[in-house]
Structure formats: structure tokens, C-alpha cells
Amino acid sequence: MSEANTHARGLRLAWRLRRASCRLPEQGLTLRELADLHGPAAPGSLLILLAAPCLLPIPGVGTVLGLSLLTLAAGLWRGRSHHGLPERVAHLNLSADWARRVLRVLAQCHGATEGWVKARMGPGAANPGRRWLSAIVALMAVLIVLPIPFGNFLPALSLMLAGLALTARDGLALMASYALAALSTAFGVGVSLLGLFWGGELLGWLGNWLSPGLIS
Template identity: 30%
Template structure:
């Protein structure tokens, strides 16, 4: 049986979700709407959620499903598996209507120029590598690092969109964002460590 969602772009599916008359959209409903692209689609949704300005602990909440989804790419899963508690979790439709207008224009622009290319990046090894990278980034996202969510979440979003679009050029951009986010985090950790040692040295010499 053909997948009815396959005829729609990812941005159209997200727009349909925001236009729903239901007060809340569950994760299970998202899986159904995304169809055969549910794994990449959910990675994109939770990755994008982590790029938004969230209250403390917000990226931990949205990053947790990424910890469950990314390893499924590593084992070659075609459909996402999530615990029933996560599948029953939901997002207010009003929040989608508020957040998606900021994101959908970007997704549409990418879709307009994106096409399947560099297909070797999405073979068995390629998809598993995306899964490993997204898992590592998800670990970073659930850590309480002030302002440490933007680059890792953007990298997850780009890699998941590349996976859906089968666009290797987009995947390379996602890897570049990953390298940049790792570099920034390492630099920040180094500066914090140096500052900590200087403070300790100040009190030791006082």
C-alpha cells in the first residue's frame, strides 16, 4: 500500500500538524503523519525544538527522545520505537502555531534547493554514522550547559533533514556544524577550567 505521506514535503506535514483543530498533537500522531519518514521526521522535530529559547531544563525534555531515536539509526531501524509514555506525550497545537512560523520558511528554502545526491553518505555505514553523531549531540543537549544547545540542536536538525531528503551536501553541512559545535564546547570547557584554576590559585595565595 503506498504511503500517503510520501506525496507531501516535510514542511507540508509540519504545516498540517500546526493547522490541526485538536488542542494537542501526540508523538504517536506525528509518527503516523510522517509515515515512512517518521524516524528522520521526529529527529527533526525534537532537534528543532531544542534550538528554540527554552526555559531551564527544556532541552533535557526534548533531548531525551533524541537519545532513544538516534541509536535506532545505528541498528538500521526503519520505523521508530518509543516507549508508550513518550508516544502518548503531546505538544500543544498552539505552541506549534507559535514556533513553526519561525522555522518553516527555513525548511521550505532548503527543500526548494535540496535533491538526492552523494547517496553513498546514506548507505548502511552512512546512516549509522548519522545515528552515532546525533546520539552524541543528544547527550550534549541533555546536559545543563548554558547556551550550549543552539549549535548541537542545529546540527541534529540539519542531519535529520538531510536524512529525509537524502541530500549528501546537506549532510556534509550537518557534519560541519557538528565539528563547529564540538570545537566551541571544547573551547568553552577549556576557558571554564582555566578560570576555575585561576580562582583556586587566587584563594590559595591569599
Template identity: 35%
Template sequence: MTAGSEARGYASSMLHRIAADISDREHVSLGDLIHRLGASGFGLALIALALPAMIPIPGPFGMVTGSCLVLIACQMLIGYHRLVLPRFLADRHVTANGVKSVIMRALPWVKRLEAMVREGRWRSLTGRSSHMLVGIPVLLLAVVLALPIPFGNIGPVASLLVIGLSLVARDGLALMLGLVLSLATFIWTGVLIFAGAQIATYLASFFV
């Protein structure tokens, strides 16, 4: 197997391993999950935390992962090399079956996106300084994910997955694609908010 193919399959392999490791447990802490991601930096963390928003399931996943995404963005902006969770988040527990369900249902999508990345392509664009700049769109994507917009999670999740995979493989071209997707997501979210406000105003006019 070539180095490039290893890079493209690393994220899905790691997620599959996590699902297998926690299969015999009832609950797992968020700190444990982040620790299991290993030394892959922020890329795998972005992927792992974006997945629950792609597949709606019962539980506090949205609130917890949304908080962690904001934390990731802030630490990227500061220039951290690795995600560090505060105690109140690290000790937060979620159901292991819920985590496993999210991972197994999302793996096919992650594998499809992995086919797009190439290890080391335009590597210079994925250095530490770029991580700090990427923190800005990641923060905005986390905010968009928190908004109660119907079908509004598709764009942010896709953007975060591509950005995360690009950071894992150090693929600068994929990173640029992720940033373009982020820009498109922000524009589309603005359109949805504007349209929703117009519809709400129109409906309210009937009750005035």
C-alpha cells in the same frame, strides 16, 4: 513543481500541517506527534525534535526531546527503519500551543535550509548503512544539547537540522555537510568547556 522542489519543501509542509492539525487542542502526546510525521523515517523526527532546542520556551521540551534524540540515535545504530517510542515517552504530553509556537517560529529557518538540499544527490551515501553510522554523531549531538553551555545549542541544532533534511531528501552531499557541522560543533563545544574550566579555576584562585 519538480521532484526536487517537492523534496526541499516536504519537511516545512509537514511541520506546517502538524501545527494546523493541533491548533484546536490543549495538549498533544509525543507519540501522536511522532505518528503525524508519517513514514518519513528518522529525518523528520530529527528536525522536529531539534526545533525546541533552537527556540527556548517554558516547559519540559528540553528533557523530553533530548531523551527522544538519544533514543533516535540508538535505534539508528541498531538499524531500525522507523522510530519507535516506548510507552513512557509516547504517553508524555506537552502543550499544543507550545508545539505550534516552536514550529511556526522555526519554519523560516527550516525553509532556508531546505533550499540547500537536492533530492537524490549522492544518494548512495544515504542508505541504511549510513543511517547506522550517522547514529553516532546524532547521539553525541544529543549529549551536547543537554549540556548547560550558554549559546551551546546553536551548533547541535544546525547540525541536526541539516542531517535530518538530508535524510528526508536522500541528499548525500547535504549529509556530508551535516557531519562536517557536527565535527565543528564538537570541537567548538570542547573549546567552550575548556575555556569555562579555565575561567572557573582562575576565579576559584581568589577564594583559596
């Protein structure tokens, strides 16, 4: 895929998604309809599609899409090149307001590829079945599912960058997504440990406060 073709494809897709965001039906869109707008359900485009809603605070979506990303990771581990959306995920309906936000995020994501996401270091991104990638996708999916405060944003951003890298066969962008995944993991672990520490401190304080009353 040449740099010019990648650039033109990204601009066409961004334009199509922006136009769709202005013509949404009142009942909103299902994820299958969003996938149809996005194009062929290759691993790269599916990563972007499943990760984008996780950037937004939509109740319950992170858990459902996180489990779907785990399914996608299993497919990548087996070396599959094309995947369909699981039925439960395909029928997940987003309201017109949320669907509009997701479409605009997707359009901005593809529009932002202009000039910097391109075919380079091809062997690093040419094989979507690489086990490193499947392990990263699975780890980010687990972080998205876990109830970590503000824990969805960085993993979702990492997966979207990985999706762009696969779509453009950009090995450098794929390496950047791995670095962002490492940062996401460090953030998730740090927040979890901090929560355990403060939770233990709070329980200790409550125990000290209640003990005299119980003894008397």
C-alpha cells in the same frame, strides 16, 4: 526520489504544518501528535522532529529529547529503518504557544529545502543505519543534554540538517551536517574548557582572599 517529488513533498509538509500552527487546541500538543502531523516516523523525520524543539529555550525539553535522540542513535547503529517515539517522549506536552513555535520552525525548515536539498550523492545518505551517522547523532544528543551555555542550538541544527538529508537522500547535505556537528563539538568543548578555567581562577581568587582572614 526525484528532485521534483522532493520539492513538492517539502512544500506540502510546510503548508500542512503552518496550517496546524493556526489551529492548535488550547491544551497544546503532545510530541506524538506533532509526529502524526509530520508524517511517517522514519529516521529523517524523527531527527527533525526531536531536534527542532531543542532550538528553542523550552525548560527541560533538551534533556528529555536528548535522551530520546540517544535511543534513536542506538536504533540507527543496529540498522533499523523505522522507529517509534518512546512513551515518555510521546506524551510530552507542549503548550499551545511552544507548539506553535515548534510547528513554525518545522515549516520554515521544510520550506527552506526548496532548491538546495535534493537527491544527490545517493550512497552517502541512502543507508540510515550507517554507524558514522549513529555516532554523530549520539554525540550531538550528549551535547544537548549537557548543561553547556547556548550549547543546544548548533547540535540541534546539525541534526535537523541530517534529518533533511536522510529524507531527501542528499549525501552532500549529510556531509554538511557532519561539518556542522564538528563545529558544534568544538564549541561545546571550548565553552566547557573556558568554564573550567574561569571556575579555577575564581576559586583561586577566593582562596587568596579568604586565606589572610583564616590565618589571622
